Amino acid sequence: MLVFHTPLLVLHDPPYEILSGCAQPYFESPDRIALILAALLTTKETATPADTASHFEERRCDWTRDEIAADRELMEAVARVHSRDYLDFLREIYDEWVAEGGSKDAALPETFLRRDLLLEPALPDTTSKGSAIARIGRYSFDLSAPVTAETWIAALASTKVALEALAALRTETPAAARPPGHHATDELCGGYCYLNSAAVAARHFQAERGEGSRVAILDIDYHHGNGTSQIFYDDPSVLYVSLHATPDYPYYTGSKDERGGPNARGFNINYPLPLHTADDEYLATLSQAGDDVVAFDPALVIVSLGVDTYIDDPITQFQITGAAYPKMGELVARLGKPTLFVMEGGYNKGAIGKCCRGVLEGFQL
Ligand code: SP5
Ligand code: ZN
Numbered sequence: 053m054l055v056f057h058t059p060l061l062v063l064h065d066p067p068y069e070i071l072s073g074c075a076q077p078y079f080e081s082p083d084r085i086a087l088i089l090a091a092l093l094t095t096k097e098t099a100t101p102a103d104t105a106s107h108f109e110e111r112r113c114d115w116t117r118d119e120i121a122a123d124r125e126l127m128e129a130v131a132r133v134h135s136r137d138y139l140d141f142l143r144e145i146y147d148e149w150v151a152e153g154g155s156k157d158a159a160l161p162e163t164f165l166r167r168d169l170l171l172e173p174a175l176p177d178t179t180s181k182g183s184a185i186a187r188i189g190r191y192s193f194d195l196s197a198p199v200t201a202e203t204w205i206a207a208l209a210s211t212k213v214a215l216e217a218l219a220a221l222r223t224e225t226p227a228a229a230r231p232p233g234h235h236a237t238d239e240l241c242g243g244y245c246y247l248n249s250a251a252v253a254a255r256h257f258q259a260e261r262g263e264g265s266r267v268a269i270l271d272i273d274y275h276h277g278n279g280t281s282q283i284f285y286d287d288p289s290v291l292y293v294s295l296h297a298t299p300d301y302p303y304y305t306g307s308k309d310e311r312g313g314p315n316a317r318g319f320n321i322n323y324p325l326p327l328h329t330a331d332d333e334y335l336a337t338l339s340q341a342g343d344d345v346v347a348f349d350p351a352l353v354i355v356s357l358g359v360d361t362y363i364d365d366p367i368t369q370f371q372i373t374g375a376a377y378p379k380m381g382e383l384v385a386r387l388g389k390p391t392l393f394v395m396e397g398g399y400n401k402g403a404i405g406k407c408c409r410g411v412l413e414g415f416q417l
Contacts, residue, residue, distance in 0.1 A: 056217040057228040058113040064206030070195035079399040080244035091405025132255040138239035149184040158198035161189040193242035207246035214249040226393040234277030250394045251283045268350035273358020273396040274368045276306030286313030291348045298324035330371040353389040359398035359407035381414025
């Protein structure tokens, strides 16, 4: 199994985020990638037959910052999902923020543009250019997506890693990508996410294979992927199926009633699960979600792989143990489809590598 990554992913390193009203160290930290790669690429000293059967081969992509910034094809791919204005915002905001006297550590909103705050329907000019602090409140939905000097390059690199893995896809390929993507909508960043790599990969696949080719996105991150759901909500060619905790972040989306827009009723499927959910209930639900995917008969399955479902994750509440991860991988393999894994959340530094390895080994059994 080829594992894709690039050293550029670590460039995005915000000093803090605001959680529960307090500044906290940024949970979505750069060392997550090294921890995952170490777990995948290290051969265990006590190799069992199962270990040797699963084989991870590193594909390190040595792009330069300039190559990423000037990559026209990548921009085109990203622009299939995100609006031009939003992409301009991500590229420009840090410099604009610093020029305005903002902290060099990171740009973070002070206010959010809520449409119900406006007295006239047109957006105020300040949200396009001229006031960085107004502009960032237009394109963010929380205080967990600070924009640093390097965020734009790292987010682009993260998406490019997913596209490289997609291009190399045979039966399965994991992309070790960060920052994650599933909370990013067409024009909002939040929840550690800036560019929605899984969505960009889905659209890119369709651009190459023909517009109607069916793609299923199976989101097994602990949180509801509100961004992915929004992007494909009215599109019957992309099935979005999510297992996630309720009530928890992002709080306002993820209910069973969200079944898709008028053109795509039934193509958005949510499985909200109670906060205390443990292995058996989770796996039974995943198996049901697998049936949804099989019924849809997609040409490609994209797994938004978050391992923040783990029992000892610092910001979540499920009680999923290490033993469940290989079983998740097995259930995904049973779908019998070409499968792209794109990394999303997972914040327990001692466990994320093991959990990812578990899923991918289970897939290969
Ligand atoms: C990709 C991804 O997993 N994003 C998750 C973003 C979650 N951000 C808010 C989490 C709120 C956690 N509140 C409990 C804090 C316990 N210290
Ligand atoms: Zn998550």
